Amino acid sequence: MRSDTATPVLSVSGLSVDYGTARGVVHALDDVSFDLAPGETLGIVGESGCGKSTLARAIVRLTDPSAGTIRLGEKDITHASRRDLRAARRDIQMVLQDPAASLDPRWTVGELLAEPLAIHRIGSRADRRGRVADLLRKVGLPPEAAGRRPHEFSGGQRQRIGIARALALEPKIVVLDEPVSALDVSVQAQILNLLTDLQRTLGVSFLFIGHDLSVVEYISDRVAVMYLGRIVELGDRDSLWRRPAHPYTRALLDAAPRIDGPAAPAGPGLTGDTPSPYDLPPGCRFHTRCPNATDLCRHEAPATRELSPGHLVACHFPDTGAEPSSSARFGSGI
Amino acid sequence: SAGNAAAQEARKGGTLSIILQPEPVTLTPSTNMAQPTQVVAGNIFDGLVAYDFDLKPKPALAERWEVAPDGLTITFHLRSGVKWHDGKPFSAADVKWSLENIWKTIHPRNKSLFENVTQVDTPDDSTVILRLSKPSLPILSVLNGVGAPILPKHLYEGTDILNNPYNNKPVGTGPFVFKEWKRGEYVELARNPDYWEAGKPYLDRLLFRIIPDAAARAAAIEKGEIQYAPYNPVPFRDAERLSKLPRLKVDTRGYEWLSPLLYLDFNVENQYLKDVRVRRAIAHAIDRAALAKIVWFGYAKPAISPVPSSLVTFHNTKLPQYPFDVKKAEALLDEAGFKRDANGVRFTLTHDFLPYGDDYRRTGEFLKQALKRVGIEVTIRSQDSAAFIKRVYVDRDFDFAISYNNAFPDPQIGVVRAFWSGWLGTGTPWTNGSGYRNARADALIQEAGVEGDPAKRIAEFNEFQDIVLGDVPSLPLLELNFFSVYSADLQGIVEQGDQVYSSLKNARFVDAPKAN
Amino acid sequence: MLTYLRRSAAQLVFVLLGIALINFFLLHLAPGDAAQVLAGESGAATPEYMEALRRQFGLDQPLYIQFLRYLGNLATFDLGYSFRQSLPVSELILQRLPATLLLMGTAIGFALVAGCSLGFLAARRAGKLTDTVISIVALLFYATPVFWVGIMLIVVFSVILDWLPVGGMTSVEANLGGLALVGDVALHLVLPAVTLGLFYLAIYARLMRAAMLEVYGQDFVRTARAKGVRLRRIAWRHVLRNALLPIVTTLGVQLGSILGGAVLVETVFSWPGLGRLAFSALFQRDLNLLLGILFCSSVVVVLVNIAVDLVYTLLDPRIELG
Amino acid sequence: MSDPVLAVDGLSIAFQTRRGPLPAVRDLSFSVGRGEMLAIVGESGCGKSLTALALLGLVPPPGRVTGGTVRLEGRDLLALDEAALRHVRGARISMIFQEPMTALNPVLTVGEQIMEAILEHEPVSRKAARERTLALLERVRIPDPARRFAEYPHRMSGGMRQRVMIAMALAGAPAVLVADEPTTALDVTIQAQILSLIDELRREQGTAVVFITHDLGVVSRYVDRVLVMYAGRKVEERDTRDLFADPFHPYTKGLIAAQPRGLAARPQAGPGPAGVARERLTEIPGTVPALAAMPPGCAFAPRCPLADDRCVRTVPPPRPAGSGLVACHHAGESHAI
Amino acid sequence: MARTDTASLPPTRTDFRDRAVGRLLRRPSALVGLILLAGILAMAAFADVAFPGDPLDMAGSPLLRPGDAAEFPLGTDMMGRDLASGIFHGARVSLLIGGVAALVSLVIGIGIGALSGYYGGRVDRALMRVTELFQTIPPFLFTLALVAILQPSIATITTAIGITSWSGLARLVRAEVLRLRNSELAQASIILGASDARIIFLHILPNALAPVIVSASILVATAILTESSLSFLGLGDPNVVSWGGMVGAGRETIRTDPHVAAIPGVAIVIAVLALNLLGDGLNDVLNGKGERR
């Protein structure tokens, strides 16, 4: 489903976030725009520190944006007051990365799941108990779980609890910040399945943040690739994987080995490290590591352009998919 | 010191270490009558006279003196050849200047005594003649170096006396010369080689050491680091112990000139204490002998009059008495209408004790227990001295308080201040704390102050004692015996009645001074 | 670095203003004033005399005028005049400061060196008898009132054994000079410094032990072991330096409390320091002096904290002043 | 395999607890030859790190090696005392840890830390050690080694720090390098750099590498042989290719199946995601049993679709299968599913 | 619909708190601390039963040594007061002083620390400046000044100790709150729409409690010590018996009758020791040191 086929449930445009620190200002997020359609999953990938969490936090207004707008359906919540936000929070929820850390160890699971309902004064005490049982069933936990505390559960089960809590308010959007990164492969599969099931039955939209490309690929309909606070490429999952246009996307795909992939990396890979966010390079932020960088890249930041409908890229010299090397790379596996 | 054979054998020289506690504010006794100031200053400033154990004046800077029969002229013949420590000659002009500028004005205790001195004549350098409008007999009781300090006119004249730098590096005519005051540590005096009394002093150096903690003082004395420690330097219990050591002596002589009296001030405006029966009941409820024994370890004896027994001529033994008698006390309280309630409590009072150390606190605790027995609940309140003074003498926001006063040789100086209504409202410490007003007592005080006939004065004071002891606005509790501790190898350390406030010119080591 | 210094200076000014304010008004709440105390000590006083004293002390002015005047003086680094002692406050403080610094410095030095050594030893022998003994002894020192320790030390080492003087800072009687004087002061310093230091020794020993054990649990120690570094060398080179970091921090924080503890020790050992001076100033309502002392001690605390920060940056390259 | 550099036999590690010993690694045997890279994979908590630490005699208390031998170049390390072990560590066998952030001492420069690894083992001058350190830094492709030598770890990126760790591990030219999840904390692009560096080093220097990871993708790309652990035991050990092509043990199978497939494995990209059902990932139901609640038989039995009575009662011994070993009662028939 | 997790839940373990207590009891030092403290509490609780009557009564002859008279097992002081009775009744007062002073500083410290840590920015800077101020004034001197100004009584002593000893705690709480505020725990609640008060009181403070409880035990111990120091300097409350006051009163006879000061001194040492041992134990247990090895 394309983002333009329906009114988006979430629409972000020109979003920037700056952090002021003792060492200087970090432009953690710079001019990020995208839409999220109902029932859709948008994946966000990128290296550590590229601003994925910042994006997630800004969208749920944990962090105040320094520019841009965030719309929830028709409502602009960029500068919503705390009171207005409380209402908005029923529509947008978030699952945090570390399920152990985000669940208060002193509370029972039942109390934890009832908390959002209590905050928004939904239902009576008894109603809530019913809702909790319901939620537990939804995420595949037995109702007895309500009486126990988080530490009595395994990592995967805890993440289920986290997801259940996010779903308690029946939101339209759930932001998932690396929800499976802390989990083992076998458990990760359980959670990914749960998420797909939930999306099918509830029709929620997901903003799924991850660094494991195969996971993002698996779960997403569309994917945005971030580098140093910017979205460098955004498109359909398949077109992105088949025809990565940005050199960084390509390098990312190359560098991530997969069991069904080739035994050796296709190219030499990227050299060097990600530049410090305190000291961003001028021009295209990727030029310090880009194999194709030119003078233009060094001086001028590339504008975002649409290669094909819905496939956006911010590169002066995007790979339009004609080169044999990239198709060859995937060719072997197909 | 008349013909002490041992004195000839005694070594000259040596350093005497003395305890000084607390640290003095100033070393000049012109405005400050605090004990540590006087202890040091007594060695630097000689007075016109000194006092025997029986408080008779004996010559010092004045070789002779005469009081005219009408008491209106007093003539002093000064010793000649006396020099100030800075080498300038001492003369009658210094005495005149000191009288006019200090004794009569800023000296905290003497103002009333010298009030009637209308003129001072100095016909020559060694004669001073005081001319009074009315007699003032007590003058002769305060003429020692700290009672009527003589300051060098040449250093003080025309200056702001309170802030004269010499206040802290005093220049006197006494046997010891000021050397150094290291604050927080010691005051050092050295032998005055030009002292008028030939051959004295014996010691080379006096070292007043400031040791704030009592246990540490005891240890220092015990070790011999300190050889002379006046003014109750250690707890009584320690004194008891030290007195048993052969190396040390504990001596209660030398405080006769002070005659300290411990008393209880009742606030006569208090709803309970305004009833004289209640005050008398309290007086009966206190076992003063036990107080002297338990709290004061025998370094005190029960007082029966506001004029201590050491003021032999004025002390009246035929006065109303309040023997320890719980039954009587209870009866008086019942009579006054303060019955015991269900808990056995008649009423509650707050007690403030003089914050000068544990002895006074324990006295308070003793009183608390004693009064509890007769159904008076007591809450003890502790505070520092500034707060105590303000509470009792300025705000008069107290029920009953314990304190002590020095009586000095004449009731006029130290006793009547506690009863004279003239002090009320002035907020002056150690004056009429009880808020007592009695016209007859006031009149007697005033008359005795200007009475030229000693016999009449005695009669006046007798009546005065009778009145105030009957009314008991202030209950005399104990006559305190202060004590000094000193090394057994010292001689001549207690030689006179005002010794602690006088000089150590007679002190000397009989053996070789302790090497240290 | 510059911003750091600027911030420290701002902090200093704020702290000093705060101290002036708190103390000034607090102390004026106290019942009784200097004139009354002085008069009380005099044994007698006339109202005229007390009035004269008040006028002289400036106590006859309204409170806010007194405060403004005080602040004005401060701005010109004038701490005022102690009427009671008839000396400028700064002079009084300067007289006592060396003794205070000597006592505090020695006590802290002793506590640091001995405490850290004991803590180091205990950590290296964690769980063994040495560790238990050190931990218990440290706890006992920590739990015993300072004045009590002081008096007991006097009884044992001065009175019974007669090794050390009872109190004071010098044997004034002996008229010493030069090296002999230094030795004499050192002798006098032993007991008070040990008394004051024992409490902090206990703190540092415990802290050091905990810090060492904490560092021992860190990954880089395992790394060092994995590369075959000797245990002794690991302890000294890898663990110790990291373990010193919390000690340094604590040192800065505790400085203020040491001055407080000094009041007790100076009392017990007749040490002519600032703590004792402050104590008597308090009871004599010598507010200028008390304010001056609090002021100076705060300045010292702030300065030492700056020094601590600097030392910290030396010890821990991760920290940058800014 | 002829004459392995490192041979582990029957290694068992247990934690001493109040309720008795808690076995965490049981009867583990494997060996690595010169220049070979062996991966140990398995779920979190299955005992991978413990095994790695045991190879250097670094099992942290209250853990203790309760049985077995670890032979390095013929010498049983477990029989050595601490002093003798010290000479082996860092010289003949060395280790890289997971967290490059915390594995370096923050208050010493990286140069000092690498030099220390040399100076502690060889009687060389500081100057010589410094030269060697610079060469090592160069070797692990740290730009501008002379400057980096005096740098503190906190000033370096994660990838850089991990290179320093590698340089340190290589300082003594060890026969065996143990790498415990060396890239988990790093980004994929950096991970690729580090892995190819390790790969290159073992090829060039013939170092045997024991590589611990939970990333099957990495295993498939870089590793020769794989050892799969489950709940403290080896369940399967195979050549990489074989393992991925045809896993024997149900756990291994589940592990591989649970991995999301990329485009390559998907039937030609479907019409569009959201609407159309994504094919479900294969789950391994349940969770790994806790150490204290280990079932008596096969530890995987509670989660295994094939489990029967025998599995519940007895622990399956490893037996040869294909290019390696598998420990499953149903190994033969398991092809059926 | 998601499939139900086929594996049942792991067997229920005992509650977190129960385990903490259990672990505490298994630590010998903490156990010793706990027993000592329980003993002191029992003394305080049964003071009236064991020693009816006013402990300030001059019950016997002064300065009896322990063992001199059967009815005064610990002897008497200078005023003939029963030391054993004083120790029992004094336990009450000393614990009260320690406890209330700790409470005062807990309230201030937690309040300031929580506000500062949670709101950050200007609030934080302002509050931290105030905290710094309180840290730079030597605490004991400050306590002394307050007691002298307010005049010593049990209430003023307690308040003064409380007012001057919160700064360390405030910093500790601030750090904890700051950490928790930025933790996923608090963020999860923010996302759910919880109010600040709810987050602070229901999520942050309960989780910051462990170090606070530990410092509270140390605060109590320090307060007891401080009270004894004040008494030593003559700033005690003469209307009640506290251990500090007893030591202060006994210092006059420290050379002649050392038991008068030594007995309450030992009581103080034991109490402070007990609280510290307990604090150490709690620290290990609550901060999970016992689990993580």
Ligand SMILES: Nc1ncnc2c1ncn2[C@@H]1O[C@H](COP(=O)(O)OP(=O)(O)OP(=O)(O)O)[C@@H](O)[C@H]1O
């Ligand atoms: N509170 C903060 N203050 C200052 N800088 C911050 C803060 N939070 C994040 N940053 C910086 O902002 C940048 C983006 O951080 P962010 O957490 O969004 O990255 P990320 O993509 O989520 O990384 P990861 O994959 O490691 O979670 C980083 O450089 C980070 O250091």
Ligand SMILES: Nc1ncnc2c1ncn2[C@@H]1O[C@H](COP(=O)(O)OP(=O)(O)OP(=O)(O)O)[C@@H](O)[C@H]1O
């Ligand atoms: N001190 C301890 N007491 C009891 N059990 C422990 C202790 N330390 C670790 N364990 C257990 O030992 C087992 C093995 O741990 P190990 O660190 O080797 O796992 P791992 O396979 O490396 O896991 P990961 O992938 O998470 O690093 C785990 O189940 C762990 O819970």
Ligand SMILES: [Mg+2]
């Ligand atoms: Mg993130």
Ligand SMILES: [Mg+2]
């Ligand atoms: Mg591991």
